[in-house]
Amino acid sequence: MKKNILIVEDENELCMTLGDRLMSEGYNVVFANDGDSGLEKATQLPLDLVVLDIMLPHRSGLDVCTEIRRAGFTYPILLLTARGQTIDKVVGLKLGADDYVTKPFDTFELMARIEALLRRTSLQSRIKNESLQDNLQSGPLFLDIRRFKVTHHGRSINLTSREFNLLRYLMEHQGVPVSRDELLQEVWGHHSPMLTRTVDVHVASLRQKLEASPKNPQIIVTIPGVGYRFQI
Numbered sequence: 001m002k003k004n005i006l007i008v009e010d011e012n013e014l015c016m017t018l019g020d021r022l023m024s025e026g027y028n029v030v031f032a033n034d035g036d037s038g039l040e041k042a043t044q045l046p047l048d049l050v051v052l053d054i055m056l057p058h059r060s061g062l063d064v065c066t067e068i069r070r071a072g073f074t075y076p077i078l079l080l081t082a083r084g085q086t087i088d089k090v091v092g093l094k095l096g097a098d099d100y101v102t103k104p105f106d107t108f109e110l111m112a113r114i115e116a117l118l119r120r121t122s123l124q125s126r127i128k129n130e131s132l133q134d135n136l137q138s139g140p141l142f143l144d145i146r147r148f149k150v151t152h153h154g155r156s157i158n159l160t161s162r163e164f165n166l167l168r169y170l171m172e173h174q175g176v177p178v179s180r181d182e183l184l185q186e187v188w189g190h191h192s193p194m195l196t197r198t199v200d201v202h203v204a205s206l207r208q209k210l211e212a213s214p215k216n217p218q219i220i221v222t223i224p225g226v227g228y229r230f231q232i
Helices: 012-024 035-044 061-070 086-095 107-130 161-172 180-188 193-210
Strands: 004-008 028-032 049-053 077-082 099-103 135-138 141-144 149-152 155-157 220-223 227-230
Touching: 004 012, 004 035, 012 028, 012 107, 028 035, 035 049, 035 061, 049 061, 049 107, 061 077, 061 086, 077 086, 077 107, 086 099, 099 107, 135 161, 141 161, 161 180, 161 193, 161 227, 180 193, 180 227, 193 220
Parallel strands: 004 028, 004 049, 049 077, 077 099
Antiparallel strands: 135 141, 141 149, 149 155, 220 227
C-alpha cells in the first residue's frame, strides 16, 4: 500500500521538486502552502508522514506541529528549517517533531530521512503489536510488564520507571545495536544529542543492578560509536 505524505511548504518550486521526487518513488503526495491549510489537512487526511516547513504564512510550522501532537496524531513529522535556526530545531523536536533537514538540502538526504522515519514507524508498530504480551523473558531475566516487576535468576530487582522502560526496549531489540539517539527518542521522548549522557547514566544504573561485574558487562554491552546491545 502506498504511503501518504503531506508537504507543508510555501515555496511552490520546492513543493513541485519534492512532490515529483516522492511520487516517482511511489508515494502519494498532498500539498499545503500555509500553516492553516497544512494543519487542516494534517488532522483530516489519512497520513503516514508530514514534511513541515517552519517558516509559513498565517501559522508557523512550530504551531502546526504542536497542534498535530495535541490532537493525538503520532505519524512522523520532518521539519524543514533555514540555515542557522538552531533554536527552532531544538524547539521543534521538543514539540514532537521527529527529525529535521536544513535548507538548502540535498534531495537524496531528505529522501533517506523520510525512508528512515517510515521504516522506524513500521518497526515500532510491529514491535508494539508483538509486545502486547504480558511478559518478556531472556534467559534468567524476566519482565512482568503488567505488574511492573523484574526478576533475575529468581531474584527480584527494583527498577525505576525509566530503568524498566529502558530495559524493556533493549530486550525487545535483543541482539540489535541500539543508538543513544534512538533510546532518547523512544524511551525519553527526546531527540537531542545534548542529552545522550542521560542514557549512559541510566545504563550504568541498570548494569549495577543486573550485571555480575558492572565494569565488565555481559548483558548490556557497549557498541563503540553506536550505543548498546542487549544480549543473554
